[in-house]
Amino acid sequence: MSDNTNPEVNGADMNGAESLVRTLIAGGVDVCFTNPGTSEMHFVAALDKVPGMRCVLGLFEGVVTGAADGYYRMLGKPASTLLHLAPGLANGLANLHNAKKADSGVVNIVGEHATYHIQYDAPLTADIEGTAAPMSHWVKTSPTSQTIAADGALAIEAATQTPGQIATLILPADTAWGPADAVVEATAPPALPKASDAAVKAAAEMLRTSETATLLMGGGALRHRSLELAGKIAAKTGCGILTEGANARLERGAGRVQVERIPYVVELALDVMKKAGNLVLVASREPVAFFAYPDKPSLLVDPDSTSTQLVKTEEDIEAALEALAVELDCLDLEPAGVAQPYRPPLPTGEITKEAIAAVLGAMLPEGAIVVDESVTTGREFFPVTAGAPPHDWINNRGGSIGYGLPVAVGAAIACPDRKVIALEGDGSCMYTVQSLWTMARENLDVTVMVFANGTYNILRGELTNVGVQNPGPRAVDMLSIDRPNLDWVALSKGMGVDAVRVTDAEELVNAFDAGLHSDGPYLIEVAM
């Protein structure tokens, strides 16, 4: 960090909140997803004094934190959030959990009572640091208005590490309103360390000598160039290319090297892993089951296989893959597994999972950002969309449902020239349904499909998976959300987003076409 002594911004008139806003902007954090309260009013007021911060209001904090996650996934740089004391932070925690598991960097600014007020245990007093800790890598309460800029720079530095981190800076009200005179520039993150030569040689050796071997690609490795390098290595060695079932962002589509995902269902995953053979871990770790089930393993590696780590998440992934390709003398080979352009025929008739997949495959526009929270409906969307024009596919890394719409908000703010397509289960969509209002307010270019099957369908399968063979009516009732049915068109229009309900494939095609040709948000209720 370094103090900025520019006299134009460092005057007696500046308060702590303004020094923080200027520090954030100086550190490249120029978007703030907000849901403020009284303790944040000086921060809000500072926004009119300081140009350059885009503020996006959410009507619930889960929208705010999830949007910051989506923003990072697309741009690889953190946004800030503005949250109101411990309960406001608490409402944002689930999507911070998801962001943390996706290695997204976020700078949370959480207002706190004035330092001298905390002892009185006013209604909103609670342990903010304790609330932040489970979902944050870095937590600090800034003690004075003179320290807030430096602490803001530290928060930026934490969030901009590789992988990204959740940094939570707590801003007492008197820290915000007291005098400040500094703007502090965050130090840029250091260059990424390289994977060791030994790791590269070990990976090469495994690929050369294994009967069957697979590159297991983690989040940071799922970019076009890294996948291309993986394809060259596959062309040379015949290895497979795999990734986990859910990823922060996968670059895919026609012309890109395809990567198979490990299935969610344990039996299917074990089968895939048995065929995978020995594993070269590329910014990944040995895969684990989403949940434990009686008499099923937690670790999904085949007992006869071994693993070697080529490169860690905090290292330079692309350089490691290049080094491996050099070591294997395949840098100039054509990559194997490149997806050929392919558009499936448009479906007709009943709306099935296959029909929805075909609509996506046939119509996905180039550059689309698909935010996938389709849960059970979407498990077969991948193969038929592999040949669509290049696009990004985003999944939930943390497993807490309600991530999809907020991440779509953040992705749309990050990439205003790209079409965002949010695929939602009806159950998951309700958790952070307030996101629709922010989409309307900011006229975000998001088309939402809600798969309205009227159930927490995944849980019906999970009842069986955990050993409940014949669930009774009360258990089934707890998994059913069709009494009453949700009217997604009404909900969406109630928040200002135009919407339509479709009941056959032709209507779905027409509605998706309307969404793709809209400049703003559009919701399609897909009756299942």
Next chain:
Amino acid sequence: MSDNTNPEVNGADMNGAESLVRTLIAGGVDVCFTNPGTSEMHFVAALDKVPGMRCVLGLFEGVVTGAADGYYRMLGKPASTLLHLAPGLANGLANLHNAKKADSGVVNIVGEHATYHIQYDAPLTADIEGTAAPMSHWVKTSPTSQTIAADGALAIEAATQTPGQIATLILPADTAWGPADAVVEATAPPALPKASDAAVKAAAEMLRTSETATLLMGGGALRHRSLELAGKIAAKTGCGILTEGANARLERGAGRVQVERIPYVVELALDVMKKAGNLVLVASREPVAFFAYPDKPSLLVDPDSTSTQLVKTEEDIEAALEALAVELDCLDLEPAGVAQPYRPPLPTGEITKEAIAAVLGAMLPEGAIVVDESVTTGREFFPVTAGAPPHDWINNRGGSIGYGLPVAVGAAIACPDRKVIALEGDGSCMYTVQSLWTMARENLDVTVMVFANGTYNILRGELTNVGVQNPGPRAVDMLSIDRPNLDWVALSKGMGVDAVRVTDAEELVNAFDAGLHSDGPYLIEVAM
């Protein structure tokens, strides 16, 4: 606690989840507000094996925890919640915060991965105990299926203390599915300790000798009999009767002793407290400001006054007031300050805050439960409703908005024969808007009024209060929620709750009448 050795329920066929459900029911915890996931499937399955547990599904965890709060406020006994790992708990934390500040007892059951699965850091793995701690009094992870019943009994014992406590029991999946053979009966809470004679005598002495004195009544003292005793003491000594601005539940209306509330605005509060003189604290503490503001005090007591504690929240409040009345020889006096029956005339014309207050005062039915989250709109509702038939008035003790609709759900489950009236600001109503669906599903007798002023209006005042005199357009934009306007009728109908929008007082009267005559939920969007 004591083991139940009834052979009918203690068989080899019982698993940990079933032993927990049976333990909860045996301990009087026979309502469960749920939002389950995979790790809770055995608990869900057990509901079909064990009769007697009413399960109420919410589509978001804040609905679930707030409903448990409302249930306790009405019945003084805990409900349970069923939540899905750390993120599910996190989504419920804000309303657990509100419940904690309201001294409500709640038994949270939080599913966790199987104990042996946690080490693999699966997507949903996070620190549940750490997440629970800031908003819980009692937290425990039960290690085995044989211990879960005993731990469940401990959780019930914690929640049923006076005042109520938030107990969070973490249930690993293998603890749920492993074998169990016990149901454990929770020990009933001990009799409440009495206030000391010295405390009673000191209070009497203060009331006899002070020029001006006031009984400051805390949450547990706001029941009919305690207020009647306070009225007798006032009749004898001329003291005032005050309470905090927000209370867990206040019994009021015609025939009950009136109690003035300390205003939210600091200047007004200081004025009231100056007039209050010396304070007798009745299950209360010296009042504090909701927020700190530059150059305003945090503690709202008059510097010339002194305080004495008659009775603490954990003691027998009614007995202490009786002892004080005996000491002052006024037990047989008619209480002062009894509200006389009064119905204001029905308003006509424009919808103003006064018109809404008049509608409430004129039409509140006997036994109504008013859940007040009207924020700025409702500050003047109190005087004109004081003479309505006896009813209960519920406020947010914790200050985290989004408490109102969930608490209304819980109150309606607790008191199916009473009309619940939820008064909501449009900003606050959005946080846990999913509550409407649960109202429809359970056909709860709740009439919701949403005051649609299109703004976080309270924050406009707070900008000024914290010293921001001329907020700029970007600050004002962060407090405005009218771009786009929320269509509450659409939102409500989208979740299965019939609704109407009213734009003048006559329409409001007709709509409120329709709500009062409905057996199920009904929403009125009040255009402001």
